[in-house]
Amino acid sequence: MDARDEAPGDAGEHDDVGHGGHGDVHEHPAPAADRALDGVDHVVAVASAKGGVGKTTVSVALARALAADGLDVGLFDADVYGPNVPELLDVEGPVRATDDGAAAPVERAGIETMSVGLLADGGPVAWRGSMAHEALSELLFDTAWGHTVDTADEAAARDVEVDDDEVGRLDVLVLDVPPGTGDIPLTITQSVPVDGTVLVSTPAATALSDTARFRELLDENGVPTLGVVSNMDGFTCPTCGDSHDLFDGDVDAGDTLECPVLASLPFDADLRDRLAVDPAADGDDAVPDAAREVAAAVRERIGLDGDDPVPSAAVDVRGMPERPRREHVRAEAADTDPGGRLSVLDSTPPDPLLDVVAAGFGCPPDALDPRVRRHDDGRWSLTVERPVDGAPTDAERAAADAESGGPEVTGR
Numbered sequence: 584m585d586a587r588d589e590a591p592g593d594a595g596e597h598d599d600v601g602h603g604g605h606g607d608v609h610e611h612p613a614p615a616a617d618r619a620l621d622g623v624d625h626v627v628a629v630a631s632a633k634g635g636v637g638k639t640t641v642s643v644a645l646a647r648a649l650a651a652d653g654l655d656v657g658l659f660d661a662d663v664y665g666p667n668v669p670e671l672l673d674v675e676g677p678v679r680a681t682d683d684g685a686a687a688p689v690e691r692a693g694i695e696t697m698s699v700g701l702l703a704d705g706g707p708v709a710w711r712g713s714m715a716h717e718a719l720s721e722l723l724f725d726t727a728w729g730h731t732v733d734t735a736d737e738a739a740a741r742d743v744e745v746d747d748d749e750v751g752r753l754d755v756l757v758l759d760v761p762p763g764t765g766d767i768p769l770t771i772t773q774s775v776p777v778d779g780t781v782l783v784s785t786p787a788a789t790a791l792s793d794t795a796r797f798r799e800l801l802d803e804n805g806v807p808t809l810g811v812v813s814n815m816d817g818f819t820c821p822t823c824g825d826s827h828d829l830f831d832g833d834v835d836a837g838d839t840l841e842c843p844v845l846a847s848l849p850f851d852a853d854l855r856d857r858l859a860v861d862p863a864a865d866g867d868d869a870v871p872d873a874a875r876e877v878a879a880a881v882r883e884r885i886g887l888d889g890d891d892p893v894p895s896a897a898v899d900v901r902g903m904p905e906r907p908r909r910e911h912v913r914a915e916a917a918d919t920d921p922g923g924r925l926s927v928l929d930s931t932p933p934d935p936l937l938d939v940v941a942a943g944f945g946c947p948p949d950a951l952d953p954r955v956r957r958h959d960d961g962r963w964s965l966t967v968e969r970p971v972d973g974a975p976t977d978a979e980r981a982a983a984d985a986e987s988g989g990p991e992v993t994g995r
């Protein structure tokens with residue numbers, strides 16, 4: 584059976600032969616991401632715990648939104664079992680070689696792309712397990728990112744000389760990772776220095792709980808999660824205009840996954856057609872607003888929005904055990920003056936600490952406007968302003984207690 588004949592959603596079956604479940608992942612300590620990707624400044628992985636939830640759609644939408652922002656963008660289709668990116672970007676092989684013999688990415692709509700689909704000529708892909716991973720890694724690392732080679736027609740269309748190869752750098756490379764929670768998606772995200780992962784899930788309870796397990800695996804393996812895109816999140820009937828939930832159960836993706844919801848994308852039957860690149864009109868009108876929101880959040884979180892130094896007074900909790908770090912952050916938050924700012928420095932995305940900061944401020948988390956940044960050296964910071972009308976600081980409370988002769992006893 585060709586791997587593509589397997590049932591959608593049974594993504595775990597795409598794992599290495601004989602390594603189907605979560606537990607096996609830990610028996611294969613993946614290689615550290617110690618190999619830089621030439622020509623690429625930042626790498627963002629788009630991953631899902633299940634197949635068919637819209638990962639490729641989100642990858643293409645994100646790449647198009649980033650390109651529409653004027654960035655140099657690449658999109659690597661690592662989905663060996665369903666390489667759909669070429670179809671959406673309307674590109675096809677053959678892949679040309681640069682003068683150095685590396686594979687030149689194919690460019691369309693300002694996005695440089697490489698995909699097994701460009702090599703496999705639409706035929707079935709029957710790689711399994713480690714074979715697929717090795718071939719994909721080789722393709723990813725052997726692609727001359729930032730270096731496009733035009734045919735005569737393409738050169739004419741772009742008004743450049745045919746032998747005038749363009750060599751540059753990518754600001755960001757989006758990785759469309761194969762679905763599932765097994766070895767391949769994990770090792771793909773580990774074998775390159777990924778700045779962060781965008782998770783894609785439907786708001787269905789089962790999809791979210793699978794995604795939560797996948798997020799844990801990413802955490803355990805040091806792959807940062809930037810947030811989640813909640814896809815097919817509601818449907819508005821074009822006839823009556825009523826909104827409907829498509830899935831049972833009203834589950835909050837952010838709560839379940841303990842990460843920010845970067846955007847919600849409703850079910851939209853025309854989305855694929857709108858996103859697919861029309862060679863006759865390569866404008867960026869097709870980019871949905873939700874994709875622009877995801878792009879803005881990604882840019883901010885991976886530090887693409889310019890020079891952003893670590894706040895000098897940041898509370899450094901790197902390396903602290905979980906409980907003391909939470910107590911420390913809570914105490915610092917309680918000590919922050921209303922209107923004042925608290926910054927926390929961590930080695931992983933510090934989003935889970937927002938609840939702790941809110942508890943210290945004495946306000947609900949959604950009253951806060953957190954700013955999360957990944958700095959160039961890989962550190963993360965969370966900066967939050969304490970609302971002026973929040974609870975009193977510990978110091979104010981102590982002063983008030985002293986004035987009134989001690990804390991009020993509340994009779995319990």
Ligand SMILES: Nc1ncnc2c1ncn2[C@@H]1O[C@H](COP(=O)(O)OP(=O)(O)OP(=O)(O)O)[C@@H](O)[C@H]1O
Nearest residue numbers: 634635636637638639640665762815849850851855
């Ligand atoms: N928000 C949406 N509204 C309507 N259709 C959507 C939406 N998101 C994705 N789809 C459709 O769902 C199908 C699966 O989407 P997509 O290929 O992006 O999923 P995937 O997770 O990448 O799948 P695979 O596991 O095969 O890689 C496609 O036909 C796509 O057009």
